Amino acid sequence: MSEPHELLSKVLERVNRYLVENSDSNTRVVQCHPPEALKAKIDLSIPEQGVTVDRFLALIETYLTYSVRTGHKQFFNQLFAGFNLPGLIGELLISLTNTSIATYEIAPIATLIEQELIHTLNSLIGFTQGEGTFVTGGSNANLVAMMCARNKMLPEAKHQGIQSNPLTVFVSDQAHYSFLKAANVLGIGLNRVIKVETDDQGRIIPQALENAIAKSYASGEIPFFVAATAGTTVLGAFDPLIEMAQIAQKYNLWFHIDGAWGGAAILSDRVRHLLSGSELADSFTWDAHKLMGVPFVCSALLLRQPGMLTQTVSNADTDYLFHDHADAAYDLGIMSLQCGRKADALKLWLAWQYYGKRGYEQRINHLLEMTRYATKKVDECLELELVAPVQFLNVCFRYVSTDAPDLDQFNLELRDRLVKSGKSLVNYALINGKIALRLILANPEIAPTDLDQFFENILEVGREPKSFT
Ligand SMILES: *Cc1c(COP(=O)(O)O)cnc(C)c1O
Numbered sequence: 001m002s003e004p005h006e007l008l009s010k011v012l013e014r015v016n017r018y019l020v021e022n023s024d025s026n027t028r029v030v031q032c033h034p035p036e037a038l039k040a041k042i043d044l045s046i047p048e049q050g051v052t053v054d055r056f057l058a059l060i061e062t063y064l065t066y067s068v069r070t071g072h073k074q075f076f077n078q079l080f081a082g083f084n085l086p087g088l089i090g091e092l093l094i095s096l097t098n099t100s101i102a103t104y105e106i107a108p109i110a111t112l113i114e115q116e117l118i119h120t121l122n123s124l125i126g127f128t129q130g131e132g133t134f135v136t137g138g139s140n141a142n143l144v145a146m147m148c149a150r151n152k153m154l155p156e157a158k159h160q161g162i163q164s165n166p167l168t169v170f171v172s173d174q175a176h177y178s179f180l181k182a183a184n185v186l187g188i189g190l191n192r193v194i195k196v197e198t199d200d201q202g203r204i205i206p207q208a209l210e211n212a213i214a215k216s217y218a219s220g221e222i223p224f225f226v227a228a229t230a231g232t233t234v235l236g237a238f239d240p241l242i243e244m245a246q247i248a249q250k251y252n253l254w255f256h257i258d259g260a261w262g263g264a265a266i267l268s269d270r271v272r273h274l275l276s277g278s279e280l281a282d283s284f285t286w287d288a289h290k291l292m293g294v295p296f297v298c299s300a301l302l303l304r305q306p307g308m309l310t311q312t313v314s315n316a317d318t319d320y321l322f323h324d325h326a327d328a329a330y331d332l333g334i335m336s337l338q339c340g341r342k343a344d345a346l347k348l349w350l351a352w353q354y355y356g357k358r359g360y361e362q363r364i365n366h367l368l369e370m371t372r373y374a375t376k377k378v379d380e381c382l383e384l385e386l387v388a389p390v391q392f393l394n395v396c397f398r399y400v401s402t403d404a405p406d407l408d409q410f411n412l413e414l415r416d417r418l419v420k421s422g423k424s425l426v427n428y429a430l431i432n433g434k435i436a437l438r439l440i441l442a443n444p445e446i447a448p449t450d451l452d453q454f455f456e457n458i459l460e461v462g463r464e465p466k467s468f469t
Helices: 004-022 035-041 053-065 085-096 108-125 138-153 178-185 206-218 241-250 263-267 308-313 345-380 407-421 448-463
Strands: 131-135 167-172 193-196 222-229 254-259 283-287 299-303 384-386 394-399 425-431 434-440
Touching: 004 053, 085 345, 108 131, 108 263, 108 299, 108 345, 131 138, 131 308, 138 167, 138 178, 138 222, 138 254, 138 283, 138 299, 138 308, 167 178, 167 206, 178 193, 193 206, 206 222, 206 241, 222 241, 241 254, 254 263, 263 283, 263 345, 299 308, 345 384, 345 394, 345 448, 384 448, 394 407, 407 425, 407 434, 407 448
Parallel strands: 167 193, 167 222, 222 254, 254 283
Antiparallel strands: 131 299, 283 299, 384 394, 394 434, 425 434
16 A cells, blocks of 8 residues: 555545536436446455555445436435535544544534534524434434433333333324334333324324324323324425424423424525424424535434433443543533534534535525425426425426326336436325325525426426337
8 A cells, every 4th residue: 555645645646637517517416327237347355465556446446336326416315415525524524533423532522512502403493491312313303202201201211111011102203213112122012103194285183183192091091192293205394393282282281393304494584484383392403414415414402401311321331431520511421322423513514614604594595496496396297297286305206207007107107217317316106095206305506407407307307208008
């Protein structure tokens, strides 16, 4: 191997070229290969001796070649997209200084940065006294929120488990699957996650929630946790937070808001109203790696009441790590389920410094404009139709102008061909029994021309004479 700085500068040079390629219209967003075919193309085995520099660079090349370009302007597949330069720099610095944000002693500035961000996020949500921690993702935030709620309802659960207490959780039928996982982990059980009916826009029906809670009490269960979703994964729906908070309060239940996708709407004056009532929640899930564009993973759990988090997750036998000392309040590890923990907060902090509050607001407002543009394109195109009303940054539509007997099958095949072409990547979902393409506007760098190109790609594949079923 050559000198480390030589190798590093070669790699950084390649990183720069990768970014240039991302904005080149000739670059494919993905090179599609089934797993077996991909395995046959590359040698992943670990060698006896370390490889040469050239081989090392070739391996990096291979990795880049067969990775999906989520920073490409035709990537609309997930609830994250785009490239965030300060986030990349943050990621690099996190590894460069490689520490665990468990104690102040080994992560002094990272600790202060995380605390500052928890404070900033809490202020946005309206948690004036709040606390919180960075976690490994929205799923984990939902889990820890449910765990705090469980221990509040059943204080003995921490030491004795939930025993035979039939605890019940209430979420909408559009909620993220991570609530099921959380119920599994916490000993509550999948069957005790009650999925409450939603209206035609995918928002929980408050009366249905109240009925479900009453029914649960009547059958001897112990309701303890109500979760609203702010921005559902398929439709981008926002549950009615104030009504749900009132119901939770009436029955003395924990009220959580899963804002993994739509939480960042609070950064924009145009859509902040969707989160009215956020200050009434007990806890809030915030994913900076979605709408804020920070590279994976960057996610926080926020809580209104200080103390609950430490009380819930801390336990004995940690004296070797968390010593008694004057600044012990700065040892954040005591609030986390993790022991070793990356300083993910740095990425968000650098990105927020780089763009500023104003910049983030403009980025979200731009995405709202792009959503309007995409919706208009679907409306004006005879071959396309919306499958659901557009509420946020999710545009669910399908191709209709065809003699195909089965439109669901047709749209699945259309998407499949689009992905294989490598020209655009968009996901699909089942909405009220119809297969829809789910266009997600998450990359603030996209322009109307990128959407023109996207719909052109869709129409081109849809019009192909090849025999669709
Ligand atoms: C993405 C998402 C999650 C899961 O978050 P991860 O960071 O992927 O673990 C949870 N809830 C909603 C509404 C989401 O969109």
